[in-house]
Amino acid sequence: MATHSVHLKSSGDCPNRAQGNRHPPPLSPGDLISALPDAVIHHIFSFLPLKDVVKTSVLSKRWRCTWTSTTHLAFNGVRPRNHDASSFDFPSVIDSVLRQCTSPTVKKFHVTDLQYHEADRPKVDRWLHFAAGRRVEDLCLSLITKMWSMYILPPSLYCWSGLVRLEVSLCSFSLDLTISWPCLKVLSMEYAELSDDFLGRILKGSPVLESLELRQCWRMTNIIIDSTSVKNLLLIGANNCHLEKIWAPHLLSLHVSGMWHHRIFRLDDISSLVKADLVFSIRTFSLRDKGMCYDLLKEFFEKVQGVPIITIGGWCLKVLSLFEMKGVPSPLSKCQNLTLHTPVTQRDLPGIAYMLGSSEFLEKLIIHLNGLHVYKCMLDKEWKDHFNYDEEDFLCTRKGNFQCLAKHLKRVEIIGFKTNSFGSKHLLLLIKFLLGDTLALEKMIIKADLHSRNGQKNHQAAVLSKLLGVSRNVLTYRRASKNAKVIFDYPFKLLSL
Template sequence: MTTKDAVKTSILSKRWRSTWTSNQYMSFSLPLGSILKSFITFVDSVLLRCTAIKAKRFLYDGPCFALIQSSLDRWLQFAIKHGVEEVSVNLRYLRYKDFLLPRILFCCTTLVNLRVSQCCFRVFGTVNWCSLKTLRIDYANLNNDGMMRVLGGSPVLEFLELKSCVGVKHIMVESKSFRELVIDSHVFRGRASMLKISAPHLLRLRLLGNSRGGEFRLDEVSSLIEAELNFNMKIALNKVKARANLVKGLLKKLHHVTKLVMGSWCLQVLLLMEARDMSLPSLECRHLILLGTAGHEGAPEAIVKILESTQLLEKLFLQTTCTPNSAIELNAESVGHRVIAGEEFWNLVRWRIYQCLMHLKHVEIVDCGANLLAWEPVLSLLKFLLQNALWLDKIVINSTNSKSSQAFEPSPRLEVARILLSQSKCSPSAKVILRYPFQGCPSV
């Protein structure tokens, strides 16, 4: 609970009258429209009466108007002096973009988890975060020198997330503890801007969100086992080569990962590459997740492009429902490529994905809608896999996330399952499983 609610427990009984003062978890939230002076007085009073020797957590969620800035700095210093382990500062309605985190924060040796949003992340001295494991920075101006000091001063850091940050051009982490990196909606600065990533012990990498006019480059990521390329890069439509080189360069560095997630923008680039006979590097991926695919014209060709390069693939996951922002923008006609529909298409490309069909065991489709017509592109693919995948164990049609308006209309899914069950199977053990939340009973 918030600290305000914790203070309210003092009215429950005489024994509870002062219990809240020993609370090690401090959480303060200031909604828009609240009286700032009253809020500051309340927080000051809480900290003044605090009897806890150690502060486990300090959370502040609210605006950072001029009246709040000096107080927030004082509150953070209180938490740091009490050996705080978790700090979260989420600034909203920010008028002043230069709120500086107190220097004492960068020498907080007890800090384990830190999240800051819209804070000025200037680092002028030594960083000593010897206990820090999780670091999230949102909407911040960074620089390479400051970032290097932060990463160098965090020897046991395991997780780093940068969301909508600008200024940093190189992330280099040599620590063996570093396990996961998330770059979300990176803001590139300058026309020829680039974000280089070098982390030899990194296990999971996620490139997400909307970016504009830059490039991701992977230098040393030899330990990666999982990678997600679910970003949208704003590159001019006529710069096909730039798009292709970006995706091809990333896949070349990710050739050894066992689990790969690709979003709709990268699949769009694959479609462009397919139309121009541009090759992809060979991938060792065994688990492939394609987000926002089969419902779009031309998407089967993008799927073939990636399947052709994943010859050891064992598990394929397709999400066929797309949000407006993630839909594939280009169809095959827009890149001068003729569309061949349905089963005819898959039979023509069978020789290209033959090696993939030798290992594929598990296919899962996330529901593409209640309309049976919407299933046509997916159905032709599933029928083809049933007839050609030698060791296929199961095809799962997952409708458990269907919208409430479709919740009790299972007939299209049942019809799809019926059609698939009537098909001849290359693998005698292949099963078709429909997971659907029928009213009154679990998914089946």
Template sequence: MPPGGGVGGGAGAVLDRGDWRAQLPPEARERIVNKILEYLLRHHPVSNREGLQELNKIALRFEGTFYAAATSQSDYIWKISLKIWTMETKSQSTRPYALPSNPAGNSCEDSAGKGKILNTPPSMASINNGLCHQKRARLPPSNQNENQNPVDYISQLPNDIIAHIFSFLTTKDAVKTSVLSKQWRSTWTSNQYMSFSLPPGSSWNPKSFIAFVDSVLLRCTAIQVKRFLFDAPYLAFMQSSLDTWLQFAIMHDVEEVSITPHYWHYNIYALPQILFLCTTLVSLCVSQCCFSVFSAVNWCSLKILRIEYAELNDEGMVRVFSGSPVLEFLELKSCQGVKHIMVESKSFRELVIDSHEFRPGQGLMLKIWAPRLLKLRLLGNSQGGDFSLDEVSSLIEAELNFNMEICALDKVKARADLVKGLLKRLHHVMKLVMGSWCLQALSLMGARDMFLPSLECRHLILLSTAGHKRVPEAIAKILESTRLLEKLFIQMTCTPNSAIGLKAERAGCRVFAGEEFWNLVKWRIYQCLMHLRHVEIVDGGASLLAWEPVLSLLKFLLQNALWLDKIVINSTNSKSSQAFEPSPQLEVGRILLSHPKCSPSAKVILRYPFQGCPSV
């Protein structure tokens, strides 16, 4: 590997980024502790319960030390494996194996980026002394002579397990595993999962990076490459190198390809023609790449396609759809140039349009024709154009969570008509998600356009801005149309205007507006009240003042819904409540509990994430 850690230098170039501890399931840590305990019992057998408990404490402290010190999930697993191997061979005084070098003769740095070889961790005795200074029971000595007959348990792992471990690692980390055991010195060369990633902003040497990738591919002995991932900076002179790497993956029957170049000076990577003729490709994700060079498409196995920040055209998309007969999922994010999406495939199931770019001269209307489509999601900021659903008769789930600027009065009615037209084409869906912008557009409809088309929706999700004054009007129009509604979900998004704190002195004089409004529209939504059973509210930390519109709705439903089973209030607020001022969620729960209810079985449930806060 080249100096600087290979794929960009430093131990930060890992695949699993973000809060990896929150993503690690508790049962995974339990399995690792059990493995450590098995090792201790194998070398320190005990015959009583007290000895077993002492070994369990040591295993927990052993795992906890590396869990707290690790920088990623792969680093956590790698350090524990290295430590167990070191103790297994009893060779603290022996120099560990050096990492394999590339053709240039450079050796890999350690995980801290400070040396050429990995330093041997301390022994088990030193770890135990550092973790706990209290007196422990003496453990019985091992019956095995491990110094004469060391056993390499890591080398005994099945090849399938090793391949599964490699699937979670970057190629850089997979090369590092060569120090774990004698067998693993060259095991990484058969790795079927190639991941060359580097976080944006990291220091790197382009020539060293290219040499590292070339060295890895030259040593590769895998018959098939299941995954090829490139997520690193890209310069113009790297075009031929990236083409060669892709060709290598394609010649090895690659199934998953992900290309995310980080551009410097706005270089555009043109996808090679050979990629469009890859018959083994199952999943493809490309970002900031050029599609203008392809002439034919043969993706007979492709099921998942994601395209981000690309210039497309209708002719090219027709070739993509005709050459992808088993395509199931398509996502277009921040793409432009597409005016028609026409898919006749029976396998096509889900379409996501995120932040579509409408530009003059390229069409201000995106038309969707997909008779077999089951799920449609319109997301993000889509300025300057409209959506048209020509044929979506098979849809069972739809999400309208996009937004468009409304700055001129003459566009208010046009935006409201857009949402109303989309709902007309989605009248048959069973699950409907509506974003804050669509709700606001409906609330601006005049009396002449008040009534919406009848919807067959059973599950309705509303993403509302907390404190918006016209939220009740929009919700009333939706409830009036969803006469068979059974489950209502409202997520309140907290904004700076709606997060105004309530003074402590106002705690005793709260006035909730909106009850008169709901009594006036009761005759319009009475059919919805005949079927509604479940209501759930998710609060992102709104104040009690911002809760007023939604609270008035909850009180109305509690008093008029005949078969209401429960009202659930979920709080996601990260701020703990003050002792002198009860949280808004608790206050809302108390108000609802004391309010009359129509259904005898109706329950009010408050879920609060902090310890010590009672649940209602």
């Protein structure tokens, strides 16, 4: 989002451009930019940060006040580098722009990273009143404040009939009000107190809602989604979230991430799911809690065994490694597209093996090497007890369990291959194994992330030299498929081997 480095002056004698798409004034020869229709200009504005929209006033006389009729207003409270805190008055910037706005309708109105204090309430009320009057369809209000001084959303918001997308963060809802959002398709709530009843009224009052995002919200215990329109659900855990159950038989996509304390919820009915992202962690402090969480994770995988697109990472993959080393049976999965977030270490290989063994119909495997943060204290003791094995033989001794290698796996992508990956023993072992035992493999694409230090050519050349060395090594690996190609994709050019 854009930052705003200047206070905007009064519009003065700028003509009112709210009279529709009026014809441009007579042009001087060659002044093509002034010939653009208003509709085209506004379309251009929709792709620009607001501060750049304002800068277009210098392009020509006709453009001097054109910015005042823009239909996309996005304000970001991050202080510009050339301003000190005392001179940057973000609310005044917003007030100045809104005073000069001449468009009768505004499609997009975003205010993000606003340092909110209770004294700012009248201003925020006034901004939302402006947005309602201009029939805003895309509204975002993301604040920075304390939990005990959150902005209380006005009653008018709950019956905003034209809203299509709503995103709020650190705002307080009145849980006893009725919701009427007949056009709302996307709803994102972050750091909000919700209740089962209020969430039910949201779903009832939003008949065309397609996507629901609950980011670190609390007080809910059950998420019951009987709406046939809601297809996507995103959940990010919170310290004080006590969610117990999800029932959503028409849901197509489920994303669960973040830190969940002591426990995770149960999946009751997700029978229509086609995409599941399980990249969460559970922080436990006792053996009893840990055992219960492991049991719930097993239930999770039993529930998603019919899902064709699965993403796994962080704590979940580490626990799957434990399952593999303990001999816990893996439920057969119909997964065809598997994404793993893992740095591929000794403690990750068993989890990768666990998923390969359960995914008989796997066609595409993606490995993001950036991985996800895991609190080591939760698993360290068990790792020490179970992870003493010979990496060289580990995958080979289990390849008979990997039916996908013999039948379906055609494409492997390894993303985020950095300089510290060049000498990774476990990653190179995995690459060698996949090339040597995947009979139907067509492409292995290794996408390198080779950012040079401030553009230093010497460093870039050294990195490329190391990459070429790795590529020559990989080129010598045996390939079970005669059609397999290894492609190193990196920022400088494409190297195909």
